[in-house]
Amino acid sequence: MSDVSSTARSGFRERFQREPAGAWCAPGRVNLIGEHTDYNDGFVFPFAIDRSTVVALAPREDRTIQITTAHTDDIVRISLDDVTPDAVSGWSAYPLGVVWALGEFGADLSAASGFDAHIDSDVPIGAGLSSSAAIECAVSVALTEVWQLGLDRETLARVGQLAENKAVGAPTGIMDQSASLLGKKDAAVFLDCRSLDAEVIPLGFDAAGLVLLIINTHVSHAHATGGYADRRASCERGARMMGVQSLRDLDVDDLERAREVLDDETFRRIRHILTENQRVLDTVRTLRLEGPEAIGGLLTASHVSMRDDFEISVPELDVAVDTALDAGAIGARMTGGGFGGAAIALVRLADQAAVSDAVLAAFAERGFETPDLFTVTAADGASRID
Ligand code: GAF
Numbered sequence: 001m002s003d004v005s006s007t008a009r010s011g012f013r014e015r016f017q018r019e020p021a022g023a024w025c026a027p028g029r030v031n032l033i034g035e036h037t038d039y040n041d042g043f044v045f046p047f048a049i050d051r052s053t054v055v056a057l058a059p060r061e062d063r064t065i066q067i068t069t070a071h072t073d074d075i076v077r078i079s080l081d082d083v084t085p086d087a088v089s090g091w092s093a094y095p096l097g098v099v100w101a102l103g104e105f106g107a108d109l110s111a112a113s114g115f116d117a118h119i120d121s122d123v124p125i126g127a128g129l130s131s132s133a134a135i136e137c138a139v140s141v142a143l144t145e146v147w148q149l150g151l152d153r154e155t156l157a158r159v160g161q162l163a164e165n166k167a168v169g170a171p172t173g174i175m176d177q178s179a180s181l182l183g184k185k186d187a188a189v190f191l192d193c194r195s196l197d198a199e200v201i202p203l204g205f206d207a208a209g210l211v212l213l214i215i216n217t218h219v220s221h222a223h224a225t226g227g228y229a230d231r232r233a234s235c236e237r238g239a240r241m242m243g244v245q246s247l248r249d250l251d252v253d254d255l256e257r258a259r260e261v262l263d264d265e266t267f268r269r270i271r272h273i274l275t276e277n278q279r280v281l282d283t284v285r286t287l288r289l290e291g292p293e294a295i296g297g298l299l300t301a302s303h304v305s306m307r308d309d310f311e312i313s314v315p316e317l318d319v320a321v322d323t324a325l326d327a328g329a330i331g332a333r334m335t336g337g338g339f340g341g342a343a344i345a346l347v348r349l350a351d352q353a354a355v356s357d358a359v360l361a362a363f364a365e366r367g368f369e370t371p372d373l374f375t376v377t378a379a380d381g382a383s384r385i386d
Pocket residue numbers: 031034035036037038039172173174175176223336337338
């Protein structure tokens with residue numbers, strides 16, 4: 001993090017030939033459990049990770065916005081008066097989408113200054129660790145302070161989600177931005193996506209001698225296209241056919257009726273959501289009562305449900321999960337929207353090397369691209385960096 005913090009500032013100086021007014025950071029997230037439940041008004045249990053996006057920013061005297069990133073030589077320049085979802089594209093849709101969305105949430109930008117901003121990040125892109133939410137949240141906390149908007153974090157999560165839905169075009173839920181904004185060190189965020197009530201729950205991994213291993217398969221995924229939107233549509237269709245406003249209005253006791261009312265595919269999609277909501281509740285309860293060693297089976301059951309019922313896994317994720325479990329992980333699952341990205345494995349520190357070696361060997365044996373393996377810890381949410 002400290003590296004990105006200093007490279008974001010030095011990148012700003014190089015690109016804009018002046019000092020930034022400040023730097024703001026927002027973490028990526030890993031979802032421990034509760035997948036595709038957020039846009040169904042359900043429960044999720046993600047945590048902010050120790051990998052962040054940093055935006056170094058300074059206001060301007062005029063209404064021009066200039067944004068650069070460490071990942072390209074582009075400089076995107078636009079007037080504050082011209083920022084709409086249709087006017088933005090590519091990587092700049094994330095920060096500029098936030099500018100537009102702040103206005104949609106009541107921020108009065110009629111007298112706001114333009115700004116120069118430089119973005120740097122050590123959240124891996126395309127790994128299912130929410131590099132996009134990290135950009136949105138870093139920009140929204142920066143502009144909230146610089147423009148003195150006084151918006152709370154729940155609103156900023158909605159701002160990021162709106163930017164993603166309308167400017168980027170991905171029909172995603174509220175989980176990623178909530179984790180990035182509300183995360184706390186060594187804890188996960190238990191979020192009710194209907195009420196947006198959030199509770200921070202200590203994980204206790206370190207004290208239990210556990211680590212959370214990320215296995216980035218490098219299989220790329222994009223939520224603005226294909227499978228993600230298709231799964232969301234299935235859930236909405238299932239809710240309509242069951243006569244409820246959202247799948248949150250159902251629980252596992254409704255599965256028998258769902259089996260009668262729904263076609264087989266829609267039934268399996270809905271079974272994933274209803275059982276996943278229950279697994280989130282069970283994970284939170286188990287963590288509290290028995291500690292993190294006891295949640296492994298729930299993580300693995302979540303993977304099986306995503307593989308067989310929701311059908312959003314890919315062979316690389318299945319091999320990562322199965323191999324990690326065979327090599328001693330106490331639980332493992334794909335994380336994020338699916339169709340690629342990363343798996344997580346909850347592993348005893350003493351087994352970390354054996355699990356990593358086994359996964360690398362299994363990927364090599366099948367001719368899969370070599371995965372990246374690294375651990376993450378739960379970190380604080382978005383903030384200004386002093
Ligand atoms: C992606 C989305 F952005 C989230 O809103 C969530 O739906 C997740 O996929 C699946 O749980 O990260």
